[in-house]
Amino acid sequence: MVCQSEAAEWSVLPSIGVKGVYNDNLILTPLPHDATYGYWVSPAAEFAGKTERLEVSGRAAADFVSYYGGEQNNFINIHLPLTVRYKTEKDLLGFTGGFIRDNTLMSELLTTGLVLRFTQRNQWTANPSWTRSITEKLSVQSSFQLNDTTYENGLSLGLVDYQLLGGSGGLLYQLTEQDQIQLSGSYISFHTTNAPSPFRASFPGVNLSLTHAFTETLTGTAYGGPSFVSSTTQTAGDDIKAQSTVWLFGANLTKKFERATVQVSASRNIVPSGFGLLIQTDRAGLTISHDLTETLTASFDGSGYLASGITESASGGTFPESRYFSATPKIAWKFLEWWKLELSYTYRRREVDGFSDPAMSNGTMFMLTYYPPKLALSN
16 A cells, blocks of 8 residues: 655745835815825745645735824725635636735726725635536536625715625637637625614626737737616615626737736726625726836836716715826836845826816825745645
């Protein structure tokens, strides 16, 4: 009898960064305001483990943040993401999720295109998945989604806690070496947990996705399908019910050069918001990264959002349409083996129906990060 044990490799990559920030309109308000400046101290550790069947990776990080000037605030962000993959000959079991405590002003802005109030958000997520190979080309996929989000002093700021539950399943077929097609169906349920007027919504949908590798360095994906939104808001006098059909879609194109990468994307999605509503977000983005030298990298990240409310509030009104644009050129310099310096500038512009003047901001950031040697263990 022969016993075999799988070889395992484990590693930990610690780091600590110090960041200085300046913004002349941090909360993107059209009203008179003062500039804000501050600093971040960010210790972190990335960990990873791998065997022949199991892969585990994650991160434990914190941000100790202090703001002065127009927005005086002190808070602590926590990031604990986790990814697990386990594969057999025919099955792939996966999990992504974890816990994030962050500042909702920026975190939800980058998701929904909406500016929320300046407060801390606590969010738990769990997304297990299962993929089984039926043949060499055909696979069955299924996944589950859980999102539990709460806000500190949310009700006093007009924000409500919510939960998102959902699942999806479908077929993935490898048409050719260059083409992959996926057909899936999904069902997602959203409900507030502490709103004065409880709100519930569900949106089942169907999605068709096609991925094509034009060359070894050029890949594109396009997808689309309808979602059927039903919502109910409970009020003291009556329930407000509504139904609508929203066509969701998206596409992205990625080109890799010898020392650069360019990605263009556009999408329409339904996303939850701390306002207690479902938001339709149309987003277009451009990301460019270029290695100027072995130690110097320049990048650009630009995105535009068009956000509008799909569901109605308790008063029967919908959320006003808003437009948001941001552009961030950045340069990163690894000037020593374990040291990295980053400099960036960000321009942001926000327009909201009902407001006569747009809100604009200019922000700068510099960050110095120290990466000690990686700790590695294998057996």
